[in-house]
Amino acid sequence: MAVEALPRSPRTNPFTRIGATILDVLQVLGEATSLFFAAVRSISAAPPDRQRMVVQMVRVGTDTLWIGALLSLFVGMVLVVQAAEQVRDVTQDILGPIVGLAMTKELGPVLMAFLLAGRAGSAMAAELGSMTVYDEINALRTMDIDPVRFLVVPRFLAATIALPVLILYADFIGVWGGAAVVALDPAITIPVNTYFDRMLEWVHFSDFVVGMLKGTIFGMVASIVPCTFGLRTRGGTEGIATSTTAAVVWSFILILVFDFLIVRITFALD
Amino acid sequence: MAEPAEKRRGIGVELTGLRKIYNGQAVLRGVDLVVEAGELLAIVGQSGTGKSVLLRQIIGLEHPDAGRITVGGIELARYRATPPEEKPFRVAMVFQNAALLASLTVAENVGLRLRERGHQNAAEIAAITRRVLEQVELAGTETKLPSELSGGMRKRVAIARALAIDPELILYDEPTADLDPILTEQIGQLIARIRDARGTTQIVVTHNLSLARAIADRIAVLAEGRIAECVTPAELPHARHPLTREFLRASALEA
Numbered sequence: 001m002a003v004e005a006l007p008r009s010p011r012t013n014p015f016t017r018i019g020a021t022i023l024d025v026l027q028v029l030g031e032a033t034s035l036f037f038a039a040v041r042s043i044s045a046a047p048p049d050r051q052r053m054v055v056q057m058v059r060v061g062t063d064t065l066w067i068g069a070l071l072s073l074f075v076g077m078v079l080v081v082q083a084a085e086q087v088r089d090v091t092q093d094i095l096g097p098i099v100g101l102a103m104t105k106e107l108g109p110v111l112m113a114f115l116l117a118g119r120a121g122s123a124m125a126a127e128l129g130s131m132t133v134y135d136e137i138n139a140l141r142t143m144d145i146d147p148v149r150f151l152v153v154p155r156f157l158a159a160t161i162a163l164p165v166l167i168l169y170a171d172f173i174g175v176w177g178g179a180a181v182v183a184l185d186p187a188i189t190i191p192v193n194t195y196f197d198r199m200l201e202w203v204h205f206s207d208f209v210v211g212m213l214k215g216t217i218f219g220m221v222a223s224i225v226p227c228t229f230g231l232r233t234r235g236g237t238e239g240i241a242t243s244t245t246a247a248v249v250w251s252f253i254l255i256l257v258f259d260f261l262i263v264r265i266t267f268a269l270d
Numbered sequence: 271m272a273e274p275a276e277k278r279r280g281i282g283v284e285l286t287g288l289r290k291i292y293n294g295q296a297v298l299r300g301v302d303l304v305v306e307a308g309e310l311l312a313i314v315g316q317s318g319t320g321k322s323v324l325l326r327q328i329i330g331l332e333h334p335d336a337g338r339i340t341v342g343g344i345e346l347a348r349y350r351a352t353p354p355e356e357k358p359f360r361v362a363m364v365f366q367n368a369a370l371l372a373s374l375t376v377a378e379n380v381g382l383r384l385r386e387r388g389h390q391n392a393a394e395i396a397a398i399t400r401r402v403l404e405q406v407e408l409a410g411t412e413t414k415l416p417s418e419l420s421g422g423m424r425k426r427v428a429i430a431r432a433l434a435i436d437p438e439l440i441l442y443d444e445p446t447a448d449l450d451p452i453l454t455e456q457i458g459q460l461i462a463r464i465r466d467a468r469g470t471t472q473i474v475v476t477h478n479l480s481l482a483r484a485i486a487d488r489i490a491v492l493a494e495g496r497i498a499e500c501v502t503p504a505e506l507p508h509a510r511h512p513l514t515r516e517f518l519r520a521s522a523l524e525a
Contacts, residue, residue: 130372131371131372134367134369135365135366135367135369136369136370136371136372138326138331138365138369139363139365139369139370139371140371141331142329142331142361142362142363143362143382143383143386143387143435144354144383144387145382145383145386145387150386
């Protein structure tokens with residue numbers, strides 16, 4: 001029996017697929033930008049509900065605190081071991097500055113932002129996605145309650161305020177993780193005092209400011225992106241899973257894009 | 271049952287030539303319907319014929335592609351654009367799956383609209399919450415979370431949440447879906463009591479013809495995107511539309 005060829009779906013054309021993907025990307029970026037401005041407008045129009053914000057901050061904290069500590073500790077330790085090997089023939093005096101600068105300016109902000117996006121951000125996307133699919137968002141709308149003000153603003157503020165604090169916490173633990181290796185690893189010949197002295201010489205207040213600036217912006221990204229995906233969820237349980245995964249992947253990508261932009265701009269300003 | 275004049279406070283709803291198309295497929299093909307103030311109208315139809323879509327147009331969650339909706343004599347778009355505190359009347363909707371906020375207790379769900387948009391203080395909100403929960407026979411559940419309630423209880427909490435804002439119009443989307451016959455009857459009685467006691471206009475979307483016959487003042491049959499027939503329960507046995515006849519036959523078999 002002859003089998004007739006099925007008509008090709010418009011999306012099987014590679015040019016159509018590329019075009020559709022570009023449009024999807026632009027739509028997500030547009031929706032996220034629009035949600036960001038809606039949240040900012042809502043905050044400027046009236047003070048946000050502090051109780052709901054505190055609840056979200058506690059959630060962000062409990063989601064990230066312990067695993068963040070573990071992550072930073074080992075990153076600090078690995079940095080020292082790795083760098084010590086690389087600079088063995090030069091001087092190990094620079095181990096302190098390496099750990100201090102890497103943690104405050106780059107690894108602390110990026111790692112904690114990834115952690116926040118992966119843990120708290122995915123929870124935000126799943127929760128809002130579930131609320132969208134099961135008509136809870138529509139129920140709010142029918143009650144004249146703005147979902148942005150009620151749901152997005154507390155999460156946005158909680159992540160934006162909490163992330164810089166979490167970064168300071170990660171910096172502290174990472175630096176002490178490095179110090180522990182300096183103190184205990186026989187392959188490292190410098191004393192712990194030298195590690196800290198050199199670090200204090202090289203790491204300036206402005207480096208912390210860059211880290212905090214990154215934390216603030218990454219916090220916005222790691223909350224607005226998951227909320228955007230949560231609110232655009234369609235199609236039941238499968239849709240919630242898809243939105244949650246997409247929210248985390250998009251958050252990671254946008255955090256790195258903003259990281260690059262901030263580094264480039266701060267270097268240009270120096 | 272004769273209602274005191276002051277309790278008759280429903281509003282009329284008028285739909286004219288309502289059309290809605292999804293992905294090139296016409297779901298509503300020109301719905302014309304008038305719901306009188308204080309009336310309890312049931313809209314019946316097969317699954318997927320656009321009954322819920324129709325409710326979403328009336329509450330303003332979706333916009334029709336063509337046609338006109340007026341609630342209480344006001345164009346829906348103008349009503350939706352009016353700030354909540356200036357709205358001349360209130361409209362509430364009870365969703366098919368109750369749509370209670372999972373992280374809030376029963377009392378917080380019921381008092382949500384009052385807390386967020388109302389002018390009442392905490393004691394007044396608590397009193398209203400207690401009163402409407404008593405009306406739906408759920409007194410004492412204030413501190414429970416929705417996950418601790420049965421499906422029927424969740425539906426009644428959703429009705430209590432609607433009643434808390436003292437609405438002039440309540441829309442129900444399949445209020446008895448997934449409920450056993452006893453719970454279905456209880457919900458039906460509750461909806462009828464609201465009509466009798468408050469005179470609120472109510473539109474109930476359902477595919478349960480027995481429920482519609484038991485409680486509604488009129489029954490509108492939605493078929494092929496239009497209101498095929500609109501009859502009183504007494505006129506129903508003499509209905510002429512094939513879908514209505516089919517519903518009646520299936521309903522008799524169920525009974």
